Amino acid sequence: xxxxxxxxxxxxxxxxxxxxxxxxxxxxxxxxxxxxxxxxxxxxxxxxxxxxxxxxxxxxxxxxxxxxxxxxxxxxxxxxxxxxxxxxxxxxxxxxxxxxxxxxxxxxxxxxxxxxxxxxxxxxxxxxxxxxxxxxxxxxxxxxxxxxxxxxxxxxxxxxxxxxxxxxxxxxxxxxxxxxxxxxxxxxxxxxxxxxxxxxxxxxxxxxxxxxxxxxxxxxxxxxxxxxxxxxxxxxxxxxxxxxxxxxxxxxxxxxxxxxxxxxxxxxxxxxxxxxxxxxxxxxxxxxxxxxxxxxxxxxxxxxxxxxxxxxxxxxxxxxxxxxxxxxxxxxx
Numbered sequence: 001x002x003x004x005x006x007x008x009x010x011x012x013x014x015x016x017x018x019x020x021x022x023x024x025x026x027x028x029x030x031x032x033x034x035x036x037x038x039x040x041x042x043x044x045x046x047x048x049x050x051x052x053x054x055x056x057x058x059x060x061x062x063x064x065x066x067x068x069x070x071x072x073x074x075x076x077x078x079x080x081x082x083x084x085x086x087x088x089x090x091x092x093x094x095x096x097x098x099x100x101x102x103x104x105x106x107x108x109x110x111x112x113x114x115x116x117x118x119x120x121x122x123x124x125x126x127x128x129x130x131x132x133x134x135x136x137x138x139x140x141x142x143x144x145x146x147x148x149x150x151x152x153x154x155x156x157x158x159x160x161x162x163x164x165x166x167x168x169x170x171x172x173x174x175x176x177x178x179x180x181x182x183x184x185x186x187x188x189x190x191x192x193x194x195x196x197x198x199x200x201x202x203x204x205x206x207x208x209x210x211x212x213x214x215x216x217x218x219x220x221x222x223x224x225x226x227x228x229x230x231x232x233x234x235x236x237x238x239x240x241x242x243x244x245x246x247x248x249x250x251x252x253x254x255x256x257x258x259x260x261x262x263x264x265x266x267x268x269x270x271x272x273x274x275x276x277x278x279x280x281x282x283x284x285x286x287x288x289x290x291x292x293x294x295x296x297x298x299x300x301x302x303x304x305x306x307x308x309x310x311x312x313x314x315x316x317x318x319x320x321x322x323x324x325x326x327x328x329x330x331x332x333x
Contacts, residue, residue, distance in 0.1 A: 001037065001144045001148060001164060001167070001168075001268065001300060001302055002037050002038070002039070002167040002168055002265070002266045002268075002302065003037065003038045003039075003104040003105060003137075003141055003167065004038065004039055004040075004041055004102055004103045004104050004105075004167065004170075005034050005038045005039070005040055005041065005074075005103060005104065005105040005106075005107065006040070006041045006048075006096065006099035006100070006102075006103045006105070006106045006107065007031075007034075007040060007048070007052055007074065007107050008092060008095075008096060008106075008107060008108040008109050008112060009048060009051035009052045009054075009055060009092070010092060010108070010109035010111060010112055011027070011107055011108065011109045011128075011129055012027065012052045012055040012056065012067075012071075013055045013109070014109045014110060014111065014129070015027040015129060016055060016056065016059050016061060023129070024061060024062075024063050024067075025063065026129055026130075026133070027063075027067065027129060028063050028066055028067060028070070029133070030107070030129065030132060030133065031067065031070040031071070031074070032070065033138065033141060033142060034070070034074060035070055035073045035074060036141075036145055036302075037141065037144065037145060037266070037302045038074070038105075038141070039074075039265045039266070040074040041099045041102050041103050043095070048095065049071060049074065052071050053068060053071050053072075056068060056071075092112055093112055093115045093116055093119065096108055096112065096116050096126075097116065097119050097120060100120060100123060100125055100126070103125060104125065104137060104167075105125060105127065105132070105137060105138075106123075106125045106126045106127070107127055107128070107129065107132055108126055108127070108128060109128070109129075110128050110129075110130075113126065113128055125137075144302065145302060147299055147300060147301035147302075148164070148299070148300045148301075149297055149298075149299050150164075150297060150298050150299070150300065151296060151297055152296035152297065152298075157194075157197040157198075157200075157201065157277055158197075158201055158204075161197075161198065161201040162201075164300055165198075165201075165261070165268075166205075167266070168261060168263050168265075168266050168268055169202060169205070169206065169213070169263060171264070171265070172213060172263035172264045172265065173211070173213070173214065173264055174213070174214040174215070174216065174263070174264060175202075175213060175214070175215045175216070175261060175262070175263050176215075176216045176217075176218065176261070176262040176263075177195075177215065177216070177217045177218065177219075177261055177262075177274060178218045178219075178255065178256065178258075178259060178260050178261075178262065178308075179191075179217075179218075179219055179259040179270075179273050179274045180218075180219055180220050180249070180254075180255035180256075180257075180259075181219070181220075181259070181273055181275075182195070182217060182219035182220075182222075182274060183219040183220035183221055183222035183226065183248065184219075184220045184222070184226075185226065185275065188222070188226045188229045188230065189229065189233070190275035190276075190277065190278060191230075191273075191274060191275040192229050192230050192232075192233035192234055193233065193275075193277055193278070194274055194275050194276055194277040195217075195230075195234060195274060196233055196234045196235075197277055198274075199215070199234065199236065199239055199242055199244070200239070202215075202239075202241065202242050203239040203240065203241040203242050204241075206241050207240060207241035209241065212240065212241050212242050212243045213241065213242050213243070214242075214243050214245065215242055215243065215244045215245065216244075216245045216246075216247060216323070217244065217245070217246045217247065217326070218247050218249070218255060219246070219247075219248065219249070219255070220248065220249050220250070220251065220254070220255070221248040221249065221250060222248075227329070227330055230326075230330055231330035231331075234326070234330075236326045236327055236330075237327055243325070244325065244326035244327075245323045245324065245325055245326065246323065246324050246325070246326055246329050247322075247323050248324075258271075258303075259271065259272075259273040259274060260303065260308060262305060262308050262309065263305075265305065266302065266305055267302070267303050267304065267305040267308040267309075268300055268301065268302055268303065269299075269300070269301040269302075269303050270298070270300060271298060271299040271300075271301070272298060276298045
């Protein structure tokens with residue numbers, strides 16, 4: 001649903017210098033897709049993004065403004081980059097090879113393709129501007145923008161999170177969970193079960209980070225009985241790789257109806273909500289929630305991270321209490 005991409009600056013150079021008049025419109029089309037649900041990989045100083053834009057400075061192209069805007073969205077904002085250390089050797093092939101371990105897509109120039117493939121004998125991530133539009137991963141990326149409908153069935157929670165949430169959390173300093181029903185659910189068992197499985201997964205997958213991932217839960221102020229369930233079912237103190245904070249709202253109408261997960265880079269709408277794992281399923285196969293007779297399905301949809309962040313800030317400033325750590329909350333009277 002979300003993807004990390006590396007854009008070889010020579011791709012831009014080749015497109016603007018090409019005699020084929022279709023080269024630049026094709027680059028615009030590819031970058032349009034990247035800006036929808038991708039983040040770029042760059043060096044710590046943003047050098048790659050700057051080099052891409054530098055190739056456009058001296059060209060008076062019909063699409064120049066559009067390309068500059070697209071490249072800015074991909075690389076100007078450092079929070080949109082999964083960065084890696086700059087190398088002393090300016091050889092572009094070294095940068096490309098270093099980027100592949102972080103990326104889902106590596107878009108290289110035709111002039112660099114052979115050298116890259118000589119260094120990377122077993123990879124299906126490397127494409128040129130001509131080969132990428134017909135690739136399976138572009139088809140997958142494009143299709144994911146329409147949302148992903150998932151049928152309930154035998155699948156471990158870990159497998160589910162790996163398939164759908166890995167790139168959402170990758171490189172995130174903070175994750176925000178917005179679901180007004182976490183606090184007001186009549187039966188919080190499935191919420192507690194789903195959240196705990198997510199916290200376990202995040203802790204196991206990202207426990208080697210220098211700093212723990214900060215998780216903020218936005219929901220209504222739970223009743224005492226609900227708090228007791230979360231205290232018993234979610235042993236947050238045991239998870240060293242995450243820090244969980246709660247932001248409570250007095251009325252459920254204070255929060256949007258949509259439930260979503262928001263990271264530094266991406267945002268995903270989760271329907272029916274953060275109770276999609278059944279607490280009474282078999283331990284080895286946690287089935288998706290049976291939601292109001294809708295064929296035992298859930299729906300994931302990529303949405304605007306910026307719009308979601310603005311909505312959270314608005315609701316938080318107008319209607320919320322102060323943040324409190326999850327541990328302090330469950331231990332309070």
